Amino acid sequence: MTADHQSGLRIRLFQTFEVALSGQSVARFEAESARALLAYLAMHPGRTFRRETLAALLWDADDAASALTNLRAALRRIRTALHNAQSGQGHAPVEFILADRTTLTFNLAAPVWVDALDFEARLVEARRHDHAAVEECRDCNMLLTDALALYRGPFLADLALDIPAYEEWRRSESERLQRRALNALYTLGEYAFRTGSFEEAKAIARRQLNIESWNEEAHRQLMRVLFASGRRTAALAQYEICRRALAEELGVDPGEETQALFYRLLAGESPMPRSVGANPYKGLAPFGPGDTEVFFGRSSETQRLYTAIVEQGVAALVGASGSGKSSLINAGLTPTLRGQRSDGYVQPVAARAGAAVTTIIEMRPGSDPLTALDDALTKMPTDGAELPDALLIVDQFEELFAFSADDGTRTAFLDRLLPRAAAAPRLLLAMRADFLGEALRHAALAELLQEHAILLGPLSRGGLRQVIEDPARLRGVTFEPGLVDRLLLDIGDGPGRLPLLQFALTQLWERQMDGWVTHEALDAIGGVRGALARYAEEVFTALSPAQQAQAQRIFLTLVQPAGDAQDVRRMATRSEIGEELWPLVHHLADARLLVTDHNDRTGDTVELIHEALIREWQRLQAWLELDREFQIWRQRTRTALEAWAENPADEATLLQGARLLDAERWLGERSDEIAAPLREYIAASIAAQERRSQAEEVARQRELASVQSLAQAEHQRADAEARARRQLTWLTFGLVVVAVLAAFAALIAFRTQQIADTERDNAQQIARLAMARQLSAQAINAQQTDIDVALLLNHESLLLNEDAKERAELLLKTDVDPRLLRILHGSSGAIFGLRVQADGQRVQAHNEFGNILVWPAAGGAQQTLLASDEGEPQGVLMEAQSRYIATWRGDVITIRDAETGAALQDLDAPAGVGLQKMAFSSDRSRLVSFWDDDLLRIWDVASGALLEEYSMGEYATNLARQNIPVVVTPDGHVIMLVDEQNNRPLIVLWDVQVDQAFATLPQNHTDEIHQVSVSPDGALLATASYDGSVRLWDIATGAQQGEPLLGHTARALFAVFSPDGRQLVSGGADDQVILWDVATGLPIGPPLRGHSNAVRAAAFSADGARLFTGDSDGRVLEWDAGMIHELPGHDERVRAMLLSPDEGTLVTAGFDKAIVVRDAETLQVRQKMATEHQNSILNAGYSPDGATFATIDAGGLLILWNTATWEPRHVLRSEVQNQLLGLAFTPDSRRVATGAFNGIVAVYDVATGEPVVEPFQAHSNGWAMSLIFSPDGQRFYSGSSSQTIRMWDATTFTPIGEPMEGHTNWVTDLAFAPDGATLISAGYDETIRTWDAATGEPIGEPFVGHGRPVWGVSYRTVDGSPALISVGADGAIIWWDWETRLPLGPPLRTGRESEWLRVSADGRRLLVSFMGPVVEVIDIDFTPWLERSCAVANRNLTATEWEEYLPSLPYRDTCFPTVE
DSSP states (O other), rough: OOOOSSEEEEOOOOOOOOOETTTTEEOOOOOOHHHHHHHHHHTTTTOOOHHHHHHHOOOSSSSSHHHHHHHHHHHHHHHHHHHHHHTTTOOOOOSSSEEOOEEEEEOTSEEEHHHHHHHHHHHHHHOOOOOOOOOTTHHHHHHHHHHHOOSSSSSSSTTOOHHHHHHHHHHHHHHHHHHHHHHHHHHHHHHHHHHHHHHHHHHHHHHHHHHTTOOOOHHHHHHHHHHHTTOHHHHHHHHHHHHHHHHHHHHHOOOOHHHHHHHHTTTTSSSOOOOOOOOOTTTOOOOOOOGGGGOOOHHHHHHHHHHHHISSSSEEEEEESSOOOIIIIIIHHHHHHHHOOOOSSSSSOOOOGGOOOEEEEEEOOOHHHHHHHHHHHHHSSSSSSGGGGHHHHHHHOTTHHHSOOOHHHHHHHHHHHHHOOSSSOEEEEEEEGGGGHHHSHHHHHHHHHHEEEEEEEOOOOHHHHHHHHHHHHHHEEETTTTHHHHHHHHHOSSSOHHHHHHHHHHHHTTTTTTTEEEEHHHHHHHHHHHHHHHHHHHHHHHHHHHHHHHHHHHHTTTTTOOTTTTOOOOOEHHHHGGGGGHHHHHHHTTTTTTTEEEEHHHHTEESOTTTHHHOOOHHHHHHHHHHHHHHHHHHHHHHHHHHHHHOOGGGSOOOHHHHHHHHHHHHOOOGGGGGGHHHHHHHHHHHHEOOOOOEEHHHHHHHHHHHHHHHHHHHHHHHHHHHHHHHHHHHHHOOOOOOHHHHHHHHHHHHHHHHHHHHHHHHHHHHHHHHHHHHHHHHHHHTOHHHHHHHHHHHHHHHOOOOOOOHHHHHHHHOTTTTTTEEOOOOSSSSEEEOOOSSSSSEEEEEEEEEEEETTTOOOEEEEEEEESSSSSSSSEEEEOOSEEEEEEEEEEEETTTTOEEEEEEOOOOOOOEEEEEEEEETSSEEEEETTTSEEEEEETTTTOOEEEOOOOHHHHHHHHHOOOEOOOOOOOEEEEEEEEEOOOOOOOEEETTTEEEOOOOOSSSSOOOEEEOOTTTTEEEETTTSSSEEEEEETTEEEEEEEOOOOSEEEEEEEEEESSSSEEEEEESOOOEEEEEEEBBBSSSBOOOOOSOEEEEEEEESSEEEEETTTTTTTEETTTTSEEOOOOOOOOOEEEEOOSSSSSEEEETTTSSEEEEOOOTTTTEEEEEESSOOOOOEEEOOTTTEEEEEEESSSSEEEETTTTEEEEEEEOOOOOOOOEEEEETTTTSSSEEEETSEEEEEEEETTOOOOOOOOOSSSOEEEEEEETTTSSEEEEEEEESEEEEEETTTOOOOOEEEOOOSSSSSEEEEEEETEEEEEEEEEEEEEEEEEEOOOEEEEEEEESSSSOOOEEEEEEEEEEEEEEEETSSSSEEEEEETTOOOOSOOOSSSSOEEEEOOOOTTEEEEESSSSEEEEEOOOOOOOHHHHHHHHHHSOOOOHHHHHHOTTTTOOSSSOOOOO
């Protein structure tokens, strides 16, 4: 049963029995019994029935033989009808019913869709739905809506037989399916009511009553909905309707619940009063002894712990951080030991030596574990009570290892704690599992853990469900349907999830409405994983800048880095934090991020409320990462300190050069955090450096003295030899001395300056790197909220950061839609209309204040074309393709030139009558408007004359209150939303020429329609609705065209056609823009990403190549609307997509066994061919000369096609190969090689189709999945799922050398660099590797950056430089620098799992296939990233932003020089 409801055999069983094949109705069967047989079998696919069973069910014959005869006749009729339909459509016959002499089976593998089965499958999916993030899937009520769309009425209502057995089956199935439909409607109705969607809830209740008029629950729901929507009289009247229906159908009165509701409504009281108690959830705080009532999910663990303490007297509770150890002790064990749980949570056991636990003392080791232990032991009973009656609980036991206690302290602590004498108190240790390795190094502790450890694992899903539901149940609060399952999915399966869940539940409780916890509330807090981080960020951002800096110091003080283990929280004293910061500590404690305490020994203390804050709050993680540089330096320096301590006389162990420079920097910045021994070590290093400097200075002085001594000696010698020439000699000698001294002084100065420059450069480099890292983090965080700021910070980080790998990491994390061209700045209010001038030179917008703004298309500052007065804002009518703009204020309507804003004509508007809405006709010659006096007026734009007035009569009231505009078709019909029927919006097409409605569209939308637009040819109507859908309608027939366009996760606010009518763009309150292919109804690429608020307007350029969208923040974004081309044409998954060598033809092939040939320029289909393939086509390829095209399939078949005629040249099958996957032609196009799943490779002569060599085993333990010949044709390479590549002689096909190893998973694709010397391989291990093609040796490091397997790789020249282009299963396409092996820019993210990539010769056209029938052609104009980021941001960082993000650097223009 593999078909969808658009292909294969379709069987409808609800209301009327219908059979269609590939969309065409199958002729009615001759006998009703044949139809019933097909229906019965279709409802039981894959189930085998004996013929006698079916005959007895469907025929009331006197004997079994006659019944079997009738069965054979009915089977023959079914098969004949289906075979005739298949042959009439040119399809190969498919057996839908498998038959032998004794049995019949409906073929489970046949392409069949049955509405009743699909209906049930969708209901099951809704019940099991895991509720992924709202931007990735529809929630369960959408699944139920889809299911109910299939339920057209009773099951087989038109297929009754006078056969008791059959009728009993049909009746029971009908009742069962009807009950499921009613249950689904009830769930949808509840959801709609709780979320305030009263109109939808009303429609659902009425549908329930249409199915079952006496359904009392539906009547009550309708009463509640009517009352909540302000229609109290209608709600009370509904009670009377209910009473009559129950009396007529069942002869009973309404039940007590219905009567109670009636009297509540009669008294004007709320229909659903519900009071709730205190919040039962604990946020990040552990459960305490007083929380036993609401502590659920750990009964078995409490039992084990209770038994261990009572019977054995000792236990060690070991679990991951956040597994609930403290809560289990406080709210599970402790109350049980004290007899405070009377709910049967655990079963009593006999106590050790018959004694009960009467005293419980709790402690934590902290930073001074010995003192903490002494304090705890002093609290033990001293009045003669036996110590075995006492329990010592050491919580947070990992603090003994995480904090700064030395081994001696730890040993002393354990020696005092662990002796297990009979008189010792009972002992319970609670420790984090990631410190278990440290604990096992101590013999006595290891012995205790081995014998008494109780491992606390993650809660089961059942336990988690108890944690979520049971506390709420005690308070009378209910979770919306599906919400608990969504919470369970969101928290995942890892450790440490309980604190996040409790925090999210606490937040949800605070948002519960009238006793209901809603999906909307979960979205609002950011889901389970986002709730804590969002809340912490809200608290932090509300602080002043000075307080934020102080908060950073506080949080870093409260975290202890833990090496290879997770960082841990630590307790700090008031003196450690500082008096000046303590008021802020109180504020953060009030906000529940910190917890404060006080005891006599340490005074006031503070710590993080939970370690989950460390894991989940990204800002804190970023601080810790920056702080980690200091921690790493300190640890490394401590290691060096140990070497120096062993031999203090060895100055080689002291810090020197850059390491000493780092030490001096940290000593200056964080001296208080550097221990005395380390400070002494740094001081010794500085002293040694000074001694070396002094020694060097002494040596320089000695050298100078030596020079002076030599000069003196030379002077004396010269004086003795030639006194006669003394004057001249002295002069010459003096000049020599001066020159020598000057040279030496210059040398000293140069060396000193060189050292200073090096130290300064090192310091500046470190500072630049730290700032670049911070900018990178800020850029990534800003991507979803301020894309222009993110781009500019990204730009500055790349300029500052000289670390190539960190630059690459930033680029790989950068997520900018490749279609985003530019951000237009300047509007201070929401954008409500957009227009592109006919010549494309300027873009216009009008905002909520009535201002008309203009941006030059080529770039430049925004200008105001027309400003609204400061009083009442003017109204503006601006349409994308109109040459006019209409503005109005009060009674005055002004027609303006859209290019200049100049007033052309004031219309003679009626005085004192309010304007409701208006629109231009399609030829822009007329203006149609609707007024408060219920008249529709039509004006001549050129003359301003009033041409016609029409009374809207009965439609006027509803037309006035609807939000959508009037829309005019090219033939003069006015389209408007004018009424409501059955609680759904109704669209009426009004013909102004005859003053009456001429068509009414089906009421398929379930919520208000916000906008209506007409295609340029006037054939189609598009509606955007608050139900999140966009629908297309045929104006001539009023029928909906295709399925609804579903992609928005919130209200759809507009739908606008492109100028050629081939594309449609929609925008919504989910901040998304979606491009749609009008012909197919499919989205063109993923949603356009860049807006951070509701998108309200859109306009195409006249050629349709560019798209402009505006949002509620006043931001206008420019997009490349023609970059991505969606190519339908296949019915199943496409596996191959290729350009011919001359790039004039594009061919696709796939699982549907078909080949589609297109013109590569226009992308229009030339022909679609059925093939002789009986199995899915898995690969295809062109010969280098373009004369041959090859396809291979999963059945081992190879077909060579003549591309001149597209007729098969050869159809070949190897006897020894199974499924074919690898394919490659020789460079001369004379041979073709295929690789199979069994690792065998076969090689054929293209001209003759004969094997060139015997098939050979290329890989014995893996698939031969990627093949390639060297450019010179001398060698052949095969890549395998066995992680290796083999090299072969391309003439003899004998192996050369050993297998090439390096990949750790499948080798998925092979390519060559143009010189033929380098082989390139892509791998399922997420890497790309290069190899010496002659030796098979790996070259350099792999290309790393994909987060999923790499499926394709190509070598191309980009901007004159060699580059690789790769595609991964993560949907990312990455351009790589060939020399550095690092990305050239951010990945192009397709938004879908990709598995095929081919690239045009110039690297500017990408062919990409996904795991489906639609493929994409992506046209790329590759621009260097630094240039593109500036072009998109379209501005510089402001001085204020610069001060915020780069305060230590002088301001400069980020991208564009400032014009003075």
